[in-house]
Amino acid sequence: MNNDFLISIIEMDCPICDKVHKLEKRKRIAQSIVKDEVVNYEEIYFLCPNCDEEENEFVPAGLMDENLLRARDAYRQEKGLLTSKEIVDIRNYYNLTQVDFSALLGWGDVTITRYETKTIQDETYDNIMRLVLKNPMFALECINKHKDRFSLEKYERIRKSIINKVEAVGNLYLKIQEINSLYVNYYEENDINGYKLLSIEKVANVMGYYAQFIENLYKVKLMKLLWYTDSVFFRRCGKSMTGLVYRHMPLGALPIGHDEIISLPTVKVVDEMIRDDICYRIQPDKEVNISEFSLEELSVLQLVATTFKYYNTKEIIDYMHMEKAYRETVPNQIIPYSLASQLNALK
Numbered sequence: 001m002n003n004d005f006l007i008s009i010i011e012m013d014c015p016i017c018d019k020v021h022k023l024e025k026r027k028r029i030a031q032s033i034v035k036d037e038v039v040n041y042e043e044i045y046f047l048c049p050n051c052d053e054e055e056n057e058f059v060p061a062g063l064m065d066e067n068l069l070r071a072r073d074a075y076r077q078e079k080g081l082l083t084s085k086e087i088v089d090i091r092n093y094y095n096l097t098q099v100d101f102s103a104l105l106g107w108g109d110v111t112i113t114r115y116e117t118k119t120i121q122d123e124t125y126d127n128i129m130r131l132v133l134k135n136p137m138f139a140l141e142c143i144n145k146h147k148d149r150f151s152l153e154k155y156e157r158i159r160k161s162i163i164n165k166v167e168a169v170g171n172l173y174l175k176i177q178e179i180n181s182l183y184v185n186y187y188e189e190n191d192i193n194g195y196k197l198l199s200i201e202k203v204a205n206v207m208g209y210y211a212q213f214i215e216n217l218y219k220v221k222l223m224k225l226l227w228y229t230d231s232v233f234f235r236r237c238g239k240s241m242t243g244l245v246y247r248h249m250p251l252g253a254l255p256i257g258h259d260e261i262i263s264l265p266t267v268k269v270v271d272e273m274i275r276d277d278i279c280y281r282i283q284p285d286k287e288v289n290i291s292e293f294s295l296e297e298l299s300v301l302q303l304v305a306t307t308f309k310y311y312n313t314k315e316i317i318d319y320m321h322m323e324k325a326y327r328e329t330v331p332n333q334i335i336p337y338s339l340a341s342q343l344n345a346l347k
């Protein structure tokens, strides 16, 4: 495989032949040693096309630092650590300078600057930075604890910016914790979760997809659509799409955490009275980016959506009641995916 690409041609002073002429700026996969380990990374370099000798390439000093950073980031990615760019993103999320972010965490003034430019953070520090991003309440705790590191004006400004995030996503963080806590026992890939660990993000995207494309969608129907989605995907790929675990309930298959997942931000729930009953109508909220689905996933989503588009709640329940997965399980029992894959229709 060719791993060496031309990025651009630039006229500049060539240090190899000591003349101004056109040079090739190129990119290739190179290897570097980071913390005693070999990593592959994208190296950028210049090539002098006028020179036939072996020494026909060079890396200017500025670019050398960039290459080093890319090598370290490749190492970080391999180890599941935040990359320098991701650390910058967390900081920007709360409008913090490098020094502010360090102060907020109670670290030395230059710690964050080092992480963004050269040093690789250890796992403990990495976890703390991730938590600040995921849980704005934690960020708020941090700033209160290290209040004395800021001027009063700055403290107020940063605090306000964190509070905005608490209001925007704090609730979501708690919701996700709640869902995760319901799934603590399903930490292994097996027949119960369709050989996939729960992906809350995927659940949110799948729900958002149906909310976007199906009118008159109610909660009960959405829950059946989730089950069909996972089951068809399992039959095709040997894995469920979301990792949800479903129980046999009177109205058909119902995922564990069904009340919690409908609070995810891709959908909104509107209470409606229909013949003296409260129904939960599902509407799209945050737009779902279709490109986040693989082609295989999209094909299943489309199949399920077109098959059940015009089914009302009762019709889809009746349909589900005919499934082997329903007939061969008892109330409250978890429906194993091996049964779910033997569907009536939806080939």
Ligand SMILES: [Zn+2]
Pocket: 014, 015, 016, 017, 018, 019, 021, 048, 049, 050, 051
């Ligand atoms: Zn040259």
